Amino acid sequence: MSFLKKQLLSDEERAVYRIRRLTLRFAPQLESQFKKYYEVILLPRIRWAFGVAIMVMLAYAVLDHFMIPDLIRREVLLLRLAIILALALGLAVSFIRAARPYMQTIATLVAALNGLCVIGILFVGSINNTPLSYEGIILTVFYFYCTGALRMYMAAACGWFVCICYPLAEMVAGMPPKVLLMRTIFLATANVIGTAGAYFMEYAARQSYALSHQLHEMASRDFLTNLLNRRAFSDKVEILWRQSCRSQQMLAIAMIDVDFFKRYNDSYGHVAGDEVLKSVASVIRQHTRRPMDLAARYGGEEFIGVWHDLAPEAAARIIEEIHAGIQALAIPHAQSEAAGIVSLSVGMVTLMPHQGQKFENVLQLADAALYQAKDNGRNGSVIRAM
Structure with a gap:
């Protein structure tokens, strides 16, 4: 795997997949993708977490009804009811599509409210000498970290929030300092x-995502030129076409198309020919850097480029720059009838x-323009505007 990474991923691309250990973040361009992916993965877990918590709170409410003294039963049951209603509301909201991007925030707020209500129950008992x-409260903290389907920073925010609020509540209620200290230590240790x-757990999830993403990227690349392969290009261009x-x-x-490439291979050898294809691909890649631009090795010495939201004049300038970039390489080609160096022929349609309208039909027009060139x-180049 490491060999394939070195072959197919540049240093810049590999940096995208590095996990910042302190902040648990990818580079910005991958972080946004990971968040969307993780939202989808966590949504069923959030629903299960809400459902399980509701069942547990209902069970505790039944126990409270029979076991808690009359003096505080009403207040405790009201707090239990508040927790159950908050959890039920969170569960209901999770089925609203528009709310899904905000489910981590919603789950965090519900979890924090859950913690405050549990603190409230303990506080009611303490001030009434019961x-x-x-x-x-320990079980509540472990719910945040293990069952609540919260991301690490969200879970930690809830856990440490409770760790601060609980001792303050018990201090107000008059708990003996030694008892309060020991409970606070246990609660902090749990956090x-x-x-x-x-x-x-989140670091492992990020590692798994990064590996999966890299494998997908490598499977979509032409091994020699590191451009998209034909299959991956077909998938991406269909999406781009529909969006446009x-x-x-x-x-x-x-x-x-690389001019007289077969003659180059016959004269200089296939290893030299591979180096020409790499060099040509590098020049094309330099001019398809915008997020929605596409560049692929279409087959043999043939490449394809697609530029999104580009005026015909700007597209023509890019083709001129590609020609200039290839000419600047000054790769000798003694067998070329077009020039003494490696050169390109280009057919473009804007x-x-x-x-x-179908992309395949437009592609045929670009191919016809290439043959005209x-x-x-x-x-x-031959450039045709439609």
């Missing part, structure tokens, strides 16, 4: 363990795509 089971566990049809934005499609003597 001590209740302290372990309930340390929970934070460490949540950190490593909807938004009515210009597209420029160029078929690019258009405003519309519904009912070859008939014109090669080392040049």
Whole structure:
């Protein structure tokens, strides 16, 4: 795997997949993708977490009804009811599509309210000289870290929030300092363990995502040139085509061919030919850096480029720059009838795509323009506006 990474991923690309250990973040361009992916993965877990918590709170409410003294039963049951209603509301909201991007925030707020209500129950017991089971706050903290389907920083925020609020509440209620100190230490220790566990769980999730993403990227790349392969290009260009049809934005499609490449291979050898293809791909890549631009090795010595939302004049300038970039390489080609160095022929079509029009038909027009460029003597371009 490390060999493949070195072959297919540049240093800049590998940096995108590095996890910042302190902040648990990818580079910005991958972080946004990971968040969307993780939102989808966590949504079922959040629903299960709400459902399980509701069942547990209902069970405790039944126990409270029979076991808690009359003096505080009403207040405790009201607090239990508040927790159950908050959890039920969170569960209901999770089925609203528009709310899904905000479910981590919603789950965090519900979890924090849950913690405050549990603190409230313990506080009611303390001020009425009816001590209740302290372990309930520990269980609540572990719910944040283990069952609540919260990301590490969200879970830690809830856990440490409770760790601060609980001692303050018991201090107001008059708990003896030694007892309060021991409980605070146990609660803080639970948070340390929970934070460490949540950190490593999210780190593992990020590692798994990064590996999966890299494998997908490598499977979509041409091994020699590191451009998109034909299959990946076909998938991506279909999406781009549909989007451009909807938004009515210009597209420029160029078929690019290395002039007399077979003669170059026969004269200089296949290893030298591979180096030419790499060099040509590098020049093309430099001019397809915008997020929605595409560049692929289409087959043999043939490449394809697609530029999104680009005026015909700007598209023509890019083709001129690609020609200039290849010429600047000054790779000798004694067998070329077009030039004494490696050169390109380009056929480009610029258009405003519309519904009912197919990309394959436009591609045929770009291919016809490429053949026209070859008939014109090669080392040049034919650009047609539709």
